[in-house]
Amino acid sequence: MANSVYQVNKGINRSIEFKGLKAQYIWYLGGGVVGLLIVFAIMYIIGLPTLVCIGVILGSGTLLVMKIYRMSHQYGEHGLMKTLARKQVPKAIHSRSRRAFLKR
Numbered sequence: 001m002a003n004s005v006y007q008v009n010k011g012i013n014r015s016i017e018f019k020g021l022k023a024q025y026i027w028y029l030g031g032g033v034v035g036l037l038i039v040f041a042i043m044y045i046i047g048l049p050t051l052v053c054i055g056v057i058l059g060s061g062t063l064l065v066m067k068i069y070r071m072s073h074q075y076g077e078h079g080l081m082k083t084l085a086r087k088q089v090p091k092a093i094h095s096r097s098r099r100a101f102l103k104r
Contacts, residue, residue, distance in 0.1 A: 020069065020073075025072040032064045033061070036057050036060055043056065
């Protein structure tokens with residue numbers, strides 16, 4: 001067998017990048033794979049045919065990898081977190097009373 005060497009870190013003070021995935025997307029992919037493993041186990045325990053289970057998991061896994069790679073390239077290292085945080089900020093603050101502006 002040949003030994004495989006994967007370069008994981010690109011340098012000091014830079015985020016981890018592995019096969020094109022940056023930073024937190026590596027964790028998202030790992031969590032997705034664990035989730036698919038659990039779904040496969042549940043489908044197998046329920047009694048679905050093995051080939052059906054494998055087909056569903058392969059299709060879902062392909063979609064998962066494509067979606068995560070697309071998000072990694074679209075948003076970059078911190079872009080997804082910034083986008084989600086930006087959605088949490090209200091566009092306007094409405095005050096119905098003057099109470100907040102008066103001295104006590």
